[in-house]
Amino acid sequence: MSNAIPVRNLAVGPDDNGKIHTRKFQGFFRRLRIAGGTLLFTLFFGTVWLSWGDRQAVLWDLSEKQFHIFGSTFWPQDLVLLSAILLICAFGLFFITVVAGRVWCGYTCPQSVWMWVFMWAERVAEGDRNQRKNLDKAPLSPSKIYKRALKHGMWLAISLATAVTFVGYFAPIRQLVTDLFTLQVTGMAAFWVFFFTAATYLNAGWLREKVCLHMCPYGRFQSSMLDRDSLVISYDAQRGENRGPRKAGSDYKAEGLGDCIDCQMCVQVCPTGIDIRDGLQMECIGCAACIDACDSIMDKMDYAPGLIRYTSDRELEGGRLRILRPRLLGYGALLVSFIAIFSWAVMARPMVEFDVVKDRGLFRFDGKGNIENSYILKVLNKSQHSQTFELRVSGMDGLSLIGHQNIVVGAGEWREMPVSVTAVPEALDRGVSDIAFHLDSVNDGGERLVETSRFIGQPNQ
Ligand code: SF4
Ligand code: SF4
Known part of the structure; x- marks a missing residue:
C-alpha cells in the first residue's frame, strides 16, 4: 500500500452543487455503528447523572481543582497521570489504525457519531436523498419552511442537550439544569453552554466531513501508520x-464485465x-x-x-492476510506497557501529600529563653475518608513542637497551618541544623510521611 493517500477536492462532489446528499442504506456495518453509537451516547448522556456518595460520580470540579471519577479523586499534582492517559489513547489509536485503518473515525469519533445523528434528523425532517435534492431546488413555500425549521430545531435540540451534558461534567449537572430552567445560571456556565451548542450545531450540522478533512490532523498522518x-x-x-x-x-x-454494475450506490451513501x-x-x-x-x-x-470489503493491500494482490506482524506487535507491546505502568502509578500514588515551608524569619527567643523557628505545614488528603495524623519533629535533642500535634484532614481536603518548633540553645552545635517533621496517620494502614527542613539558631559558645 502506498503511503501517499491522494487528497481530492470535495467541491467536485457527487452532487452538482457540491453538497453531499447521502442515501439511506441498511446493512451489517450500519447496525454495528448504531450499536456502538448507542453505547457511546448512553455513556455520555448517562454517566453525568450518576452519583457517588454525596457527589456527582464523574466531575471535573474546576473551582476545587479536583477531578472525581467514581471512588477516586485526582488533584493538579496528579497531572502526570492525565498525560499518561493521553499517551495510552495515542498508542491505542496507533494500534487500532495499524490493525484496521480509520475504524476510530468511522465508528467512535464524536464528530462522526454526532454527524450520523444529525444526518438521521435531516432525513426525518426532509426525506431521503432525492427528496432533499428536490427540496434544495424548490422555491420557498410553507412546506419547505416547515421542513427546514424542523431540521434545524432537531439539530439545535441535540446540540443543546450535548452542550448541557458536556458542561455538566465540569459543573454539577443537577444544579446546572435547575439553574438553566430557573434562569439563574452563572454568566460563565451560560457562555459555555452557548459555545458548545453552537460548536455542535456547526460541526455536526454544517461542517461535517470538512472537520475530518481540514481540521483533524489524524486523517493527515494516518497514512504513515x-x-x-x-x-x-x-x-x-x-x-x-x-x-x-x-x-x-x-x-x-x-461480455467482458466484472461484478461492479456501476450503480453508484457506494458513492451515494458516502458521507x-x-x-x-x-x-x-x-x-x-x-x-x-x-x-x-x-x-x-x-x-x-x-x-x-x-466487492467492497475490509481487506489488506497484500490480500488484494493475491497474498495472505497477515494480522500479527512486527509493527503491530511493537505498538501492542508499548500499549500494554503504558497501561501497566499507568495502573501501577494510579495504585501507588500517595493519597496524602505533606509539605513543610520554613518561615522567612530566622529565629526568635521565646519567653523561657528557648530558640523558636516557625513553619507552615500543608497536608492534602486525597483519599475518600477523613484522616487523623500525629505530628512530631526529630533531628536534635530537646526539640519541642508548639501546637497542632493532632491534625484532622477531611476527605479530599487541604489544610495549611502554622507550627513552631523550639530548642534549648545548649542543644545547638551549629547555626543551621537539619530536622524532620513526621506525619503519621492514626488510621489503619495509613501513611507515614517525612519532610525535612532546617532549624536556625545561635549555638551557645
Ligand atoms: S462498487 Fe459498483 S456495484 Fe458496488 S455499489 Fe459501487 S457502483 Fe454499485
Ligand atoms: S468511501 Fe465513503 S462510505 Fe466508504 S468507508 Fe470511506 S467514507 Fe465511508
Missing part, C-alpha cells in the same frame, strides 16, 4: 472491473462524497457505508458479497 497488511476498506478492482450495467441474468463475464473505486483516499473516514450499500446490490444481483 498503515502498511500493506492493514485492514482498510477497499474496492476489489480485479473482481469489479470492467464496471458497467448489464441485463439481469446475462453472462456478463462473457464524504468520494468514490471508493478510485482507491484509498484521505477523505475516507472508514465508515463502511459503501460496504453495506454494495453488499445489498451484490445480494440483489445474486453475486457474492465483498
Whole structure:
C-alpha cells in the first residue's frame, strides 16, 4: 500500500452543487455503528447523572481543582497521570489504525457519531436523498419552511442537550439544569453552554466531513501508520472491473464485465462524497457505508458479497492476510506497557501529600529563653475518608513542637497551618541544623510521611 493517500477536492462532489446528499442504506456495518453509537451516547448522556456518595460520580470540579471519577479523586499534582492517559489513547489509536485503518473515525469519533445523528434528523425532517435534492431546488413555500425549521430545531435540540451534558461534567449537572430552567445560571456556565451548542450545531450540522478533512490532523498522518497488511476498506478492482450495467441474468463475464454494475450506490451513501473505486483516499473516514450499500446490490444481483470489503493491500494482490506482524506487535507491546505502568502509578500514588515551608524569619527567643523557628505545614488528603495524623519533629535533642500535634484532614481536603518548633540553645552545635517533621496517620494502614527542613539558631559558645 502506498503511503501517499491522494487528497481530492470535495467541491467536485457527487452532487452538482457540491453538497453531499447521502442515501439511506441498511446493512451489517450500519447496525454495528448504531450499536456502538448507542453505547457511546448512553455513556455520555448517562454517566453525568450518576452519583457517588454525596457527589456527582464523574466531575471535573474546576473551582476545587479536583477531578472525581467514581471512588477516586485526582488533584493538579496528579497531572502526570492525565498525560499518561493521553499517551495510552495515542498508542491505542496507533494500534487500532495499524490493525484496521480509520475504524476510530468511522465508528467512535464524536464528530462522526454526532454527524450520523444529525444526518438521521435531516432525513426525518426532509426525506431521503432525492427528496432533499428536490427540496434544495424548490422555491420557498410553507412546506419547505416547515421542513427546514424542523431540521434545524432537531439539530439545535441535540446540540443543546450535548452542550448541557458536556458542561455538566465540569459543573454539577443537577444544579446546572435547575439553574438553566430557573434562569439563574452563572454568566460563565451560560457562555459555555452557548459555545458548545453552537460548536455542535456547526460541526455536526454544517461542517461535517470538512472537520475530518481540514481540521483533524489524524486523517493527515494516518497514512504513515498503515502498511500493506492493514485492514482498510477497499474496492476489489480485479473482481469489479470492467464496471458497467448489464441485463439481469446475462453472462456478463462473457461480455467482458466484472461484478461492479456501476450503480453508484457506494458513492451515494458516502458521507464524504468520494468514490471508493478510485482507491484509498484521505477523505475516507472508514465508515463502511459503501460496504453495506454494495453488499445489498451484490445480494440483489445474486453475486457474492465483498466487492467492497475490509481487506489488506497484500490480500488484494493475491497474498495472505497477515494480522500479527512486527509493527503491530511493537505498538501492542508499548500499549500494554503504558497501561501497566499507568495502573501501577494510579495504585501507588500517595493519597496524602505533606509539605513543610520554613518561615522567612530566622529565629526568635521565646519567653523561657528557648530558640523558636516557625513553619507552615500543608497536608492534602486525597483519599475518600477523613484522616487523623500525629505530628512530631526529630533531628536534635530537646526539640519541642508548639501546637497542632493532632491534625484532622477531611476527605479530599487541604489544610495549611502554622507550627513552631523550639530548642534549648545548649542543644545547638551549629547555626543551621537539619530536622524532620513526621506525619503519621492514626488510621489503619495509613501513611507515614517525612519532610525535612532546617532549624536556625545561635549555638551557645
Ligand atoms: S468511501 Fe466508504 S468507508 Fe470511506 S467514507 Fe465513503 S462510505 Fe465511508
Ligand atoms: S455499489 Fe458496488 S456495484 Fe454499485 S457502483 Fe459501487 S462498487 Fe459498483
